[in-house]
Amino acid sequence: MSRWRPDARERLERAALELFAEQGFAATTVPQITARAGLTTRTFFRHYADKREVLFAGEHELPELARRMIAEAPPAADPLGLIVGALRTVADTWFEGRRDEVRRRREIVRSDPGLGERELRKRAGICEAISAGFRERGVPAMTAALLAETGVTLLHVSIQQWLDQDGDRPLGHFAEEALAALRAVLHVPDPAVTATGMSAAATLTGGSTVRSGRPRERPRA
Amino acid sequence: MSRWRPDARERLERAALELFAEQGFAATTVPQITARAGLTTRTFFRHYADKREVLFAGEHELPELARRMIAEAPPAADPLGLIVGALRTVADTWFEGRRDEVRRRREIVRSDPGLGERELRKRAGICEAISAGFRERGVPAMTAALLAETGVTLLHVSIQQWLDQDGDRPLGHFAEEALAALRAVLHVPDPAVTATGMSAAATLTGGSTVRSGRPRERPRA
DNA sequence: CACGGCCATGACATCGCGTGTCATCAGGGT
DNA sequence: ACCCTGATGACACGCGATGTCATGGCCGTG
Numbered sequence: 001m002s003r004w005r006p007d008a009r010e011r012l013e014r015a016a017l018e019l020f021a022e023q024g025f026a027a028t029t030v031p032q033i034t035a036r037a038g039l040t041t042r043t044f045f046r047h048y049a050d051k052r053e054v055l056f057a058g059e060h061e062l063p064e065l066a067r068r069m070i071a072e073a074p075p076a077a078d079p080l081g082l083i084v085g086a087l088r089t090v091a092d093t094w095f096e097g098r099r100d101e102v103r104r105r106r107e108i109v110r111s112d113p114g115l116g117e118r119e120l121r122k123r124a125g126i127c128e129a130i131s132a133g134f135r136e137r138g139v140p141a142m143t144a145a146l147l148a149e150t151g152v153t154l155l156h157v158s159i160q161q162w163l164d165q166d167g168d169r170p171l172g173h174f175a176e177e178a179l180a181a182l183r184a185v186l187h188v189p190d191p192a193v194t195a196t197g198m199s200a201a202a203t204l205t206g207g208s209t210v211r212s213g214r215p216r217e218r219p220r221a
Numbered sequence: 222m223s224r225w226r227p228d229a230r231e232r233l234e235r236a237a238l239e240l241f242a243e244q245g246f247a248a249t250t251v252p253q254i255t256a257r258a259g260l261t262t263r264t265f266f267r268h269y270a271d272k273r274e275v276l277f278a279g280e281h282e283l284p285e286l287a288r289r290m291i292a293e294a295p296p297a298a299d300p301l302g303l304i305v306g307a308l309r310t311v312a313d314t315w316f317e318g319r320r321d322e323v324r325r326r327r328e329i330v331r332s333d334p335g336l337g338e339r340e341l342r343k344r345a346g347i348c349e350a351i352s353a354g355f356r357e358r359g360v361p362a363m364t365a366a367l368l369a370e371t372g373v374t375l376l377h378v379s380i381q382q383w384l385d386q387d388g389d390r391p392l393g394h395f396a397e398e399a400l401a402a403l404r405a406v407l408h409v410p411d412p413a414v415t416a417t418g419m420s421a422a423a424t425l426t427g428g429s430t431v432r433s434g435r436p437r438e439r440p441r442a
Numbered sequence: 443c444a445c446g447g448c449c450a451t452g453a454c455a456t457c458g459c460g461t462g463t464c465a466t467c468a469g470g471g472t
Numbered sequence: 473a474c475c476c477t478g479a480t481g482a483c484a485c486g487c488g489a490t491g492t493c494a495t496g497g498c499c500g501t502g
Contacts, residue, residue, distance in 0.1 A: 182367045
């Protein structure tokens with residue numbers, strides 16, 4: 001272990017984080033990162049598929065972990081219970097106590113559309129894994145997909161509230177609140193009002209041209 | 222109208238679609254597209270922010286349309302009714318009758334991770350627009366976000382089933398089925414079964430090292 | 443009808459990302 | 473001692489994406 005310092009990935013991630021915070025993601029080049037880490041550009045791309053990926057390292061196992069959490073749970077457990085339990089576990093073991101760090105990360109991701117896309121892809125990967133886990137327990141495909149999407153949505157929505165709050169209510173509280181709100185909103189057996197909503201939507205859609213106009217030169221970052 | 226043929230965008234999109242179908246998205250270069258369209262590379266990027274965007278042209282107004290559909294509906298309408306109505310409208314006016322076309326598009330998007338990311342971003346944009354529409358009607362932020370995510374999820378899940386089916390049930394049927402399934406799944410009390418799910422999750426999470434392993438050189442397209 | 447601004451496009455240059463390829467050099471097993 | 477493995481450096485290169493300037497129809501104005 002004399003020729004190369006053994007912590008290449010750690011150095012790369014640290015350097016990238018620093019530079020992204022200092023001068024933004026788009027303005028930071030890979031050579032800058034590798035220079036600060038004492039490595040070469042080629043080495044960077046041996047560790048990360050692209051420049052964005054350096055921000056999402058460490059989450060690579062989440063899909064597989066999520067799938068196992070769902071698939072290997074006791075056979076008798078009901079699906080929603082699994083979602084709620086997983087939500088609580090993730091909230092406690094992954095997020096709680098790291099709020100400022102998560103906030104800083106969110107700021108970086110928000111600053112660049114490309115990073116946002118990558119984040120969405122990661123979420124979709126976890127979602128698909130959860131869905132697969134449910135299918136392994138015999139849950140029909142559509143129900144499995146809905147359970148997975150709902151779980152991921154509940155976590156995402158509650159995380160946003162958790163990060164935006166002024167106080168310091170734990171993430172779990174927001175998750176419970178989100179589930180309660182979702183339930184409240186879906187229990188609506190009022191066909192008359194539903195019909196009103198339909199007609200309104202149809203009115204707005206019917207008369208408007210759906211395809212027209214063109215964007216000019218796009219205002220990029 | 223003699224110096225330039227006036228349908229630059231149409232030609233670009235047609236050429237891009239053809240080339241993507243012929244030789245794949247990644248293997249197609251922008252110069253190839255512009256050559257077939259009789260234009261230059263620079264012109265391509267005047268119309269589309271990046272190579273992927275040429276596949277998503279025409280959806281640019283969807284977020285604004287969605288926001289208006291929600292925000293400008295009759296004040297008395299209940300939120301879920303709006304979602305259901307919008308779902309039905311979109312299913313009938315946007316998707317119905319285009320199943321093969323939508324299938325082909327899905328195949329292209331599936332073939333490239335970058336296209337998948339862009340698709341997710343578009344979905345997220347529509348979701349945020351719907352959420353904004355609900356907030357304009359006074360719906361609390363968390364509820365608005367949940368409604369929007371739920372609506373988009375229902376549409377997405379039902380579209381997948383609709384595309385995968387052998388028969389030709391209309392998309393609306395799948396949407397109704399999805400809503401019913403989501404309700405059924407959420408219509409569960411919170412007994413001790415939740416604790417079972419929790420313990421299983423905790424067991425799986427507790428003992429495993431969360432950060433380890435590294436991907437080798439990634440297998441790109 | 444002539445002038446001039448507007449705007450879409452062409453032509454050119456350039457930067458950074460991402461990849462293929464080969465050489466180099468540690469450690470470990472035989 | 474030998475070779476294999478595996479991580480890294482060094483170099484080249486193609487393509488995506490952008491800035492800048494030139495060109496020349498279109499259209500409004502006087």
